[in-house]
Amino acid sequence: MEKLMISGGRPLQGTVTISGAKNSAIALIPAAILAESEVILDNLPLLSDVAVYSEILEELGANVSWEGNQMRIDPTHIISLPMPNGPVKKLRASYYMMGAMLGRFKEAVIGLPGGCNFEPRPIDQHIKGFEALGATVTNEHGAIHLHAKELKGAKIYLDVVSVGATINIMLAATRAKGSTIIENAAKEPEIIDVATLLNSMGASIKGAGTETIRIEGKSELRGCRHSIIPDRIQAGTYMIAAAATRGNVLIDNVIPKHLEALTAKLIEMGVEIEELDESIRVIGKEKYESIDVKALVYPGFATDLQSPMTSLLTQADGVSVLSDFVYSNRFKHVPELARMGAKIRVEGRSAIIEGHPLNAAKVKATDLRAGAALVIAGLTVSEGITEVTGVEFIDRGYDHLVTNLRELGADVWRQND
Numbered sequence: 001m002e003k004l005m006i007s008g009g010r011p012l013q014g015t016v017t018i019s020g021a022k023n024s025a026i027a028l029i030p031a032a033i034l035a036e037s038e039v040i041l042d043n044l045p046l047l048s049d050v051a052v053y054s055e056i057l058e059e060l061g062a063n064v065s066w067e068g069n070q071m072r073i074d075p076t077h078i079i080s081l082p083m084p085n086g087p088v089k090k091l092r093a094s095y096y097m098m099g100a101m102l103g104r105f106k107e108a109v110i111g112l113p114g115g116c117n118f119e120p121r122p123i124d125q126h127i128k129g130f131e132a133l134g135a136t137v138t139n140e141h142g143a144i145h146l147h148a149k150e151l152k153g154a155k156i157y158l159d160v161v162s163v164g165a166t167i168n169i170m171l172a173a174t175r176a177k178g179s180t181i182i183e184n185a186a187k188e189p190e191i192i193d194v195a196t197l198l199n200s201m202g203a204s205i206k207g208a209g210t211e212t213i214r215i216e217g218k219s220e221l222r223g224c225r226h227s228i229i230p231d232r233i234q235a236g237t238y239m240i241a242a243a244a245t246r247g248n249v250l251i252d253n254v255i256p257k258h259l260e261a262l263t264a265k266l267i268e269m270g271v272e273i274e275e276l277d278e279s280i281r282v283i284g285k286e287k288y289e290s291i292d293v294k295a296l297v298y299p300g301f302a303t304d305l306q307s308p309m310t311s312l313l314t315q316a317d318g319v320s321v322l323s324d325f326v327y328s329n330r331f332k333h334v335p336e337l338a339r340m341g342a343k344i345r346v347e348g349r350s351a352i353i354e355g356h357p358l359n360a361a362k363v364k365a366t367d368l369r370a371g372a373a374l375v376i377a378g379l380t381v382s383e384g385i386t387e388v389t390g391v392e393f394i395d396r397g398y399d400h401l402v403t404n405l406r407e408l409g410a411d412v413w414r415q416n417d
């Protein structure tokens with residue numbers, strides 16, 4: 001296994017170009033099987049989850065070719081195969097195969113998702129939507145079996161604002177007869193990105209990005225070409241790293257609006273931010289104010305940035321409170337940060353963070369965003385070397401991480417553990 005070695009204390013300087021959004025890509029790839037001809041995806045991130053998804057589609061007979069940041073998916077000869085095991089078990093978001101295969105074949109057998117283990121990740125709202133569309137759904141020996149004589153549009157109210165359920169229901173509903181309304185839908189930009197792809201394929205989806213999405217079912221969809229939106233979570237991670245190392249970094253190829261909540265909190269604590277059309281410059285300062293942060297559904301502060309933000313808040317004067325109202329227990333990075341001298345206590349959904357310098361230690365990533373938090377923490381430590389194991393988690397969400405950080409002046413390298 002590999003580990004990341006970090007000799008910190010160097011301000012990050014220069015420009016980093018953000019790649020396509022992971023949480024879009026792993027929904028857009030399964031969505032492609034709803035088309036009867038080739039779909040081309042540009043600005044694809046080079047991540048292990050993306051590679052797993054191309055493996056899943058090839059298993060079904062799709063012709064997948066991947067060159068640089070472009071993936072071509074020809075689903076013409078794809079067949080319906082049960083997938084109780086195999087690559088579907090390698091990632092959490094394999095659940096999107098349920099909506100895509102239900103839409104295309106009216107049936108699916110998908111092994112229950114794996115992926116990040118920061119807390120149980122239910123899919124009851126996904127299933128509620130599929131049943132509303134006319135599918136029978138059973139859980140047999142750890143695999144979800146879905147079957148529908150036909151899919152009929154329905155009105156679906158989500159009890160919980162869920163990104164995955166919103167996208168999954170949208171996938172199935174595009175091939176249902178009649179119209180579907182999803183109420184209390186999630187509004188994340190990745191949902192708009194998937195709706196944009198589906199509409200380019202000939203679907204009729206209105207309202208993506210609002211709490212009410214209307215979908216007119218179509219009997220057939222065609223291939224198209226689509227460029228994936230930039231990864232706002234990757235961008236936010238580099239913004240936080242720039243602030244934490246008191247650097248001066250231009251984060252390029254971003255949609256600033258997608259990062260409004262983070263930008264506002266960074267400014268509140270004293271970071272200097274310059275917003276341009278498609279990039280954001282972050283200029284760190286010596287002193288930061290402690291602040292309170294609430295991780296909420298979009299457009300609130302992203303839960304995927306709460307662990308990296310925790311590392312930055314250890315650099316602020318005074319006590320900050322960071323609460324996560326999306327996940328109740330996404331604090332596995334806290335004991336690892338404590339090994340680096342951080343003074344943080346967790347109370348319920350909140351982490352109470354007392355500003356305190358960190359020191360080098362051997363720490364372990366338990367999920368991709370916790371891993372990013374540990375890398376950021378290591379970058380702030382000028383004495384000694386921080387070792388981060390669990391790099392495979394980090395590689396699921398951050399392509400070219402070491403290359404990008406080294407180009408920004410960080411002394412970071414991979415080493416066999």
Ligand code: EPZ
Pocket residue numbers: 023024026093116120121122123124125126127160161162163164165186303304326327328368369397
């Ligand atoms: C997506 O996960 C992202 N993953 C997550 O990013 C992100 O943290 C999350 O949205 C919230 O923004 C992908 O897009 C692949 P949810 P998802 O359904 O769709 C509860 C990362 O780091 N819920 O919006 O699984 C759930 O327990 C990953 O890139 C139900 O109760 O999240 C949670 O408390 C981690 N029943 C809340 O809703 C359901 O059926 C939001 O979950 C579904 C969800």
